[in-house]
Amino acid sequence: MGGIMKKTDQINILAIETSCDETAAAIIQNGHTILSEVVATQIDSHKRFGGVVPEIASRHHVEQMTQVLEETLTKASLTMEEIDAVAVTEGPGLVGALLVGVATAKALAFSHQLPLIGVHHIAGHIYANQLVESFKFPLLCLVVSGGHTELILMKEHGKFEVIGETRDDACGEAYDKVARVLDVPYPGGPHVDKLAKLGNDTLNLPRIYLEEDSYDFSFSGLKSAVINTVHNAKQKGIALKKEDIACSFQESVVEVLVEKTYRASVEYGVKQVVVAGGVAANSRLREALRERFNDPEVTLSIPPLALCTDNASMIGAAAYNDYQKQAFRGLDLNANPGLDLEQYGKR
Amino acid sequence: MILAMDTSTDVLSVSLHNGQEIIEEYSSKNKNKHSTRLMPAIDRIMKEAKVTPQDLTKIVVGMGPGSYTGVRIALSTAKTMAWTLNIPVVGVSSLRALSLQAAGDDYVCSFLDARRGLVYAGLYDKAGNEVLPEVNILMDEWLEKLAALNKQVTFVSPDLDKFQSLIGEHLGDRALYKPNGHHLMRAGLLAEVGKDFGPTDPHLLVPNYLRLVEAEAKWLEKQKADQHDR
Numbered sequence: 187m188g189g190i191m192k193k194t195d196q197i198n199i200l201a202i203e204t205s206c207d208e209t210a211a212a213i214i215q216n217g218h219t220i221l222s223e224v225v226a227t228q229i230d231s232h233k234r235f236g237g238v239v240p241e242i243a244s245r246h247h248v249e250q251m252t253q254v255l256e257e258t259l260t261k262a263s264l265t266m267e268e269i270d271a272v273a274v275t276e277g278p279g280l281v282g283a284l285l286v287g288v289a290t291a292k293a294l295a296f297s298h299q300l301p302l303i304g305v306h307h308i309a310g311h312i313y314a315n316q317l318v319e320s321f322k323f324p325l326l327c328l329v330v331s332g333g334h335t336e337l338i339l340m341k342e343h344g345k346f347e348v349i350g351e352t353r354d355d356a357c358g359e360a361y362d363k364v365a366r367v368l369d370v371p372y373p374g375g376p377h378v379d380k381l382a383k384l385g386n387d388t389l390n391l392p393r394i395y396l397e398e399d400s401y402d403f404s405f406s407g408l409k410s411a412v413i414n415t416v417h418n419a420k421q422k423g424i425a426l427k428k429e430d431i432a433c434s435f436q437e438s439v440v441e442v443l444v445e446k447t448y449r450a451s452v453e454y455g456v457k458q459v460v461v462a463g464g465v466a467a468n469s470r471l472r473e474a475l476r477e478r479f480n481d482p483e484v485t486l487s488i489p490p491l492a493l494c495t496d497n498a499s500m501i502g503a504a505a506y507n508d509y510q511k512q513a514f515r516g517l518d519l520n521a522n523p524g525l526d527l528e529q530y531g532k533r
Numbered sequence: 534m535i536l537a538m539d540t541s542t543d544v545l546s547v548s549l550h551n552g553q554e555i556i557e558e559y560s561s562k563n564k565n566k567h568s569t570r571l572m573p574a575i576d577r578i579m580k581e582a583k584v585t586p587q588d589l590t591k592i593v594v595g596m597g598p599g600s601y602t603g604v605r606i607a608l609s610t611a612k613t614m615a616w617t618l619n620i621p622v623v624g625v626s627s628l629r630a631l632s633l634q635a636a637g638d639d640y641v642c643s644f645l646d647a648r649r650g651l652v653y654a655g656l657y658d659k660a661g662n663e664v665l666p667e668v669n670i671l672m673d674e675w676l677e678k679l680a681a682l683n684k685q686v687t688f689v690s691p692d693l694d695k696f697q698s699l700i701g702e703h704l705g706d707r708a709l710y711k712p713n714g715h716h717l718m719r720a721g722l723l724a725e726v727g728k729d730f731g732p733t734d735p736h737l738l739v740p741n742y743l744r745l746v747e748a749e750a751k752w753l754e755k756q757k758a759d760q761h762d763r
């Protein structure tokens with residue numbers, strides 16, 4: 187849609203995010219200031235199933251979406267007349283869940299004849315950092331979540347180059363599987379992190395670096411090592427402390443993540459390193475990154491905890507570039523569960 | 534000006550109704566494209582009629598049953614438009630809207646294939662009242678219930694082909710069928726039935742799934758079994 191741009195320097199973007207199990211909306215001014223933000227989480231609805239049930243997630247989204255939007259506008263004391271564009275996560279994610287957000291965003295844009303912007307979920311996670319400080323390029327981003335483990339190089343706004351990615355499980359997935367071995371409740375990641383703080387790195391689990399020059403990751407071997415170690419100990423009648431298992435696993439994950447990120451930051455001469463995704467909330471990862479990146483020439487940005495999990499503020503932040511470029515989308519915008527980040531950057 | 538929409542079946546249908554009559558209607562059978570085509574279809578009929586979003590006074594939406602995803606696309610669109618334009622929204626059962634294709638007949642059964650021998654089905658009288666509550670049921674079981682009523686029933690369904698012989702087995706010549714062209718969802722008829730309905734709070738309007746999520750149904754069954762064991 188080729189809406190007419192408002193002649194003011196305050197640009198308010200209303201953003202919507204429904205890619206998984208959070209129904210979220212936010213209003214972001216000029217790509218960096220959160221005017222309001224609402225997240226309706228569904229964790230309690232999925233807990234009894236030990237993971238997100240896509241159909242249940244979609245049902246919740248359609249029930250909660252307009253209420254979340256109303257609360258978002260009320261919190262910012264704004265009306266739709268003061269909104270300049272509507273942004274929405276178009277992918278990747280659960281298709282049924284994404285579709286609710288996309289249909290809602292299009293209905294809003296159409297009703298008020300506003301420009302519509304589609305955002306890649308991971309671009310959103312990366313741009314969560316823009317809500318804290320401005321980007322300096324070249325920039326390296328470590329994306330770690332339940333569905334992603336990637337190292338992404340950015341030379342300018344809105345362009346993404348994947349220089350490393352997981353060859354099997356995502357980092358957050360490995361956490362969930364180890365959480366199951368340790369028999370801690372869903373969602374497992376934060377529980378493993380908590381246990382690890384109380385234990386020691388005693389199990390000598392492998393550090394999986396793959397080829398020397400590779401920035402790719404692999405976590406399935408580590409997960410198997412944890413399972414085997416626990417199994418063997420049981421056979422021998424040795425009682426392993428849960429805390430030690432959690433700590434040993436976490437140390438191995440964090441060491442590889444931090445070391446690869448550091449090496450890539452040196453090779454590409456980056457000015458800023460940002461961390462994004464749910465696992466960016468992990469306390470040990472945050473601590474280890476701060477220890478490793480003590481070079482004043484390189485800015486390390488780790489978003490505050492509230493911006494690590496899925497939210498709409500990050501979508502509104504990422505959408506601002508498209509607003510400036512007037513890269514607007516039509517009313518035929520669709521959900522794209524397999525949307526590729528590099529391709530999205532070429533839009 | 535009333536805007537009506539339904540995407541609960543393979544047919545995408547949108548319509549404008551001025552309170553007296555249908556003035557625009559667009560229907561298209563193009564499975565799986567509802568997400569990309571619903572909003573452009575609404576845009577198109579509104580432009581044709583020179584109607585702006587601010588001219589709308591009510592939204593009527595087919596709330597299912599049908600394809601879960603399809604139902605949510607129309608519901609999300611309708612709820613959002615009604616809420617943000619501050620106008621009433623009315624949810625009408627998609628089965629009820631379908632039954633209007635045989636309006637005037639004594640008993641009308643509209644149904645949709647729900648796979649594995651199941652259907653979503655409803656039975657309405659001449660005045661549009663539900664004779665039996667809408668259900669998700671084995672077609673065999675449903676037809677037994679209809680046979681027991683000992684009445685003539687007119688069948689309307691986009692999935693009629695698949696079930697016609699089974700219907701014949703149960704109801705014989707008490708089963709009537711509308712001719713071809715009268716078995717698809719039409720938003721114009723949806724507007725006809727919804728125009729006089731009282732509004733629902735857009736926040737509270739939810740799809741008419743007629744079925745629990747499979748994981749939830751299994752979980753509830755397990756809870757019941759566990760209680761028995763105790």
Ligand SMILES: [Zn+2]
Nearest residue numbers: 331464495496
């Ligand atoms: Zn995410």
